[in-house]
Amino acid sequence: MPLPNSQNLSAIERVIKQLLEAVLFENCVEVSDKEGKFAWKLGGREYLISGQRGAFGRYRLDIQSLCIDGVRANVAAHWQQIVEDLPATEKTKYALAEEFSQTAALCEWNRRHVSKPESRRYQDFEILEGSLDEGHPYHPSFKARTGFSSADHEAYGPESSKPFYLCWLAVKRTHIKQNLPQPHDAFWLKELGRTQWLRLSGALSAQDKSWDEYSLLPMHPWQWQQLKQEQLLEPLSDQTLIFLGLGADQYTASQSVRTLMNASYSDRANIKLPLSMVNTSSKRTLAPHSICLAPVVSSWLNRIIESDFELSALSILEEYAGARFHVPGMTSETSPLASEVAVIFRESVQPKLREGESAIPFNALMILEDDGLPFIAGWVETYGLNIWLSRLIDVVVLPVWHLLVKHGIGIEPHGQNMVLVHRDGWPERVIVRDFHESVEYHLPFLANPEWLPDFASIEPFLADAPIDDYYGMSSVELLRELVMDTLFIYSLTEVSFLIEKSYGMSEQSFWNMVGQKLEDYADDHPELDSRLQQLGYTNAQVLTESLMTRKFRGSHAECHHMVPNPFHKYSQK
Template identity: 50%
Template sequence: MPLPEECTARPEERVMRQLVEALLFEKRLSAGWQSAAGEQYLCWRLRGIDYRCRARIGAFDRVRMEAGSLQQRHDERGWLPASLQRLITALPALPRVRGQLTTELAQTVRLCRWNRQHLVTPPSRRQLDFARLEAALDEGHPYHPCFKARTGFSESDHRHYGPEAEARFQLVWLAVERSRLRQALPSEESAFWLAELGGDTWDLLSTRLHGLGGSWDHYALLPLHPWQWQNQRHSLLAEGLEQGHYLYLGAAGDHYQASQSVRTLFNADHPHKANIKLAMNMVNSSSLRTLAPHSVCSAPPISRWLTGVVASDPLFNERYPLTLLAEYAGIIAEEQGQLAAIWRQSLFPLLRPGEQAVPFNALMMLEHDGRPFIADWLAQHGLESWLEQLFEVAVLPVWHLLVAHGIALEAHGQNMVLVHRNGWPVRLVLRDFHESVEYVPAFLQAPERVPDFMAMDPCYREGAPNQYYWMETIELLRELVMDTLFVFNLSEVSNLLERHCGLSENRFWSRLAARLDRYAVEHGLQARQCRLGHDARQLYTESLLTRKLSGNRVDYHHLIDNPLCPEHHHES
């Protein structure tokens, strides 16, 4: 299914579009407007080659390029469609970085083609339940050009372990010497496994362990993604298997299905049971999809802290309903985060009668009929009323946690779940906190609630400023929330509504700005909200592609115009 700017016929067009949009947005290209034959083009020169495209500049300076409009000049033949490979070759990056980018973009194109050739897509996704919708939302990241890179995945792997094909598979299990493993469990170990696996699977794994000469006195249990097992058995795991540090117990237990993130799995046999997030040695979008080692056993105390904060504030129940899917257990057996698992509450038992749930990124999509996924909701409830309710339900819980409590969460499209009744937003569900919560100690409303990170792991005591969860400046909290919730998330919704529903982005963001102002006044939080600087004329935002092109782990930022600034509040 398409994004608003997507050319559905050729995956190469979308990859090239998002690559150019990111380069322009992050100011990696020096571009200007020129007129030709009655058309306005955004033009630039790269390594001696002239390029142009038709585009507009949306909210937060997001570049929205018209699909299929990118051209490069050939002296003897004039303007012709641009070449992706030639564009990559000209990028300002080290050869090894360009080579890696070429591989990831080619894989993205290949897997998109596979989806189109092999998947039977429904005429509309509007009536799918949450699990089916997670699989059917095959568009991937709407900004990053490597949105389906999945390095190391063959087409067979994509078919068996990618979310789009909805394949079901069992986890594989390792017994790990206890001296090589750390775990944070909510109960006594055998009770935990009996609750998670059931008696039959626990007995089966125990029998296999005993058959290999092991016992639970000396070994503990760890699940692995079957792809990770195949990928690492002859490398990372080889020596440990040979020396008996690890014992392979084989596949067992319930069947799972990949979510949009690939590494987080739903229990397909018993949907009310936990989601499991497993380390995978692959790069997708910007990140290696292992688990940050420090975060695995910190996940349960972080979840207890956050759920305690939410439970302590009546506004999260009465005005800004917020549900957190707690990460309640974590196990890690290797210090690079390649053998690790985190257990997270399932959404399904938390849905009330009459409620339905959709991943938040569904709101920015189009269906095969050319209408937005949310078109029927808008027709039923009215665009203006529905949008006001969306702000109440999807923005204000995250904003209240930041302004009133001093806690910033990474609220992007895959981490957010919108709960609705017949399309009317009623509450927000957030997930995935173990690597993406930030705070400034002096800005916390209840600092005594924060977990004692220094006692959890030596790495926290030795960490550099801004390396883990505690930040030095409030600006970093503002950036995390506004980047993930506004710049790379709600801006996709505002773009959709302008292109397909006649609501200008100016009106969208001026209305949200007014609602944030009213929020602060209603709760006497003007001073705290002002400290965030959320309505400054310009803001710094993360440069995701620049970081990738740099080939290092340093964060890069660039300035963008802010539609929440009062100077921009003109309704249209």
């Protein structure tokens, strides 16, 4: 797990390191800072640890220096006691301990069973998706996958890259809601190819049924095993659902586990399938309202991107089809199985690349390789650190920022959701993905409100849905928070930390570069000054999401805290 400052840690040491960093960052305790040593009380005990505080107030701790009540802590042996000290209920602490134990166990399984090359720098995109095994650099449950056994992890986890077949179901037309770009039969013939389509059609005909009364739907084989004995028992017995068998194409898991890449034909769609398991404390099913709206959101974003030449370095992996189980008379939020029996189709990366281009998941930029050098070492050596970073910021930050400032749309461009397209290491453009749940807008801030889709025409309950629960937000501040959280605070800070540790450029210098780029953008767009002022991105402190506090409280509502803002220095300009 070669993340900076973690490469020599055991899995459980890294888990507890990230846990304590989150506790301090989210102001769960009162911390004193004395020359690089942080002290606080937790669970009635005195904690002391060495470390540093970097951009946006992010803590970076040396977990092996931890002392509790004046005694050097053996974290690997006594980590459960640290969990017991947390400001959480006993139920929550038990759940966290289970997640942490599972995370460590699966990391250990990877260490023993997955062979890794000395360097992943030359791997193709699809292989790299599986071999980037570091997981979330902030959340301590970075590989919990609660519900997966070690056998499930081996069969369906991205690290082993084992291909598997999907299960295929026929769903009565009365019990499916779908948004396909073509008529049902034509769509599936195109997606599956003639041989596989005829094979599944033959399986349906063998049940004396036809596509006139049924629709096709894939299911992850793990999900099928979880649901078939209970939740699917009744719909299978009354033939609301019919099991058609396994498909012909093989798939492998991406980093997100639930999004699958076609291993038989790499240019065919990525398929996002719900999994009723928990990873980084979130259940990996699909938000029901977003499934059939995914194509609508994609079309909306594409229209905006294509209308603005300043977004030429930004493109999306279009989510062009969606379908889910639907009980007549119920909404997407109340219909049983709507989040668990569903699919979203997304474009593959490979057809989006031009001649000479390559692609990497953005979070590859945050890691060290086993040779001790950053993944980006060769690129930095070729182009020079400052020149390469300047280009990276131009390509990655400015298009996302322009989409927010000019068009009033916030997306969630964290490390797994962005794909960096490069030519021999030189950043060319960025592709964003996985936005069906997380695109946000504030109606008065939209540049083209007439282009806003009528979401309620597809999901009628959204007409009366509370503001801030879905796509529409009540303030510009919430858009700023989404973008700065995911792009800056929880993503690019990992790059700036790696740059400081590996190349000696301070995090402050890195963020000065970003801040100056944002200032140059403002100077080049005087017509957007009032919109930039509304965003308040140069305030002394900005609000950010408290990912672990929410977990400690056992709350479904978002939690937030204030952090220092490195862009405040530009507030008087």
